[in-house]
Amino acid sequence: MRGLLILPAMLWLAAVQAQSDDQIQSKTVLGPSNIFLYDGANALLAGDAEEGVPLTLKGLQVAHGQREQKIAHSNLCAGFLMLGQAETALEHCNWVLEIDPYNWRSYNNRALAYLQLKRYEESEADIKRGQELNPRSEKLKEVKGLYLDEVEPVDENITIDDRRSEPISPLEQPQ
């Protein structure tokens, strides 16, 4: 697979629970009541998906309410992407997007999953939808770059043209 330099998946990690779902849009907060989710997120943050995914799965089993479930599924999507298990990641991203169709991070992650699965049209659609929701996201730009490298790869070409010159004023004359 050409051009996949990095996997810019998005992970949510939350520390303290204080807001209602209505108050939270792109931000997510998770209470210390679910230590598995918290530790799983930290492990994923540290790049350890082998540890982070099982912890997050445990966290999902004991999740309180839809919001914790959403965080768990979102992080599992990112975690399974890290493990290269795009099909499984897709299921978790789909879960999140079914209940929260405005979650640009999950579009970002699902686009990556589709990209790994070479489902380019769906990947492009998710990138587009994510960028509609968050036009300034650098992560989505990264994913779009990966997508373009897959479907429209390019070679860099630099031309150096030395044909121009211009007079120097007498005051500027080099010594």
Next chain:
Amino acid sequence: MKRCALTFAVLLFAGLTLADDEETVVARIIDSGLERIPLQTIAPEYPRKARRDRIEGEVRVCFEVDRRGRIRRAAVRYSSHRIFERPSLQAVRASTFRALGKDEPVPAIKSCRTFIFALQPAESVEP
């Protein structure tokens, strides 16, 4: 007491690495009537973000060359996109020209170097 909500949106950078094995093709156009002869011409790197966002562009840098062939007073004269300016200036400043002999006058002329950054469809590799 109401707790403050802390939220982290964290970016994960994970595996799936692929070596940066794509080399940039560099073409040079040299005017045979140049006052100074290039000794070492450094090509700029194609900015990663520009490549990612499929941005192409052109930058012209003008500069003086001292008696020893070193670049002096390099400045951007024209630029189609700022993203290309820094690598162009760095490339010019790292380049050198042939030194002049003791009796040779330093030409009263500024040299300009234009960098054209382009992206072309990758050539398909035959199996």
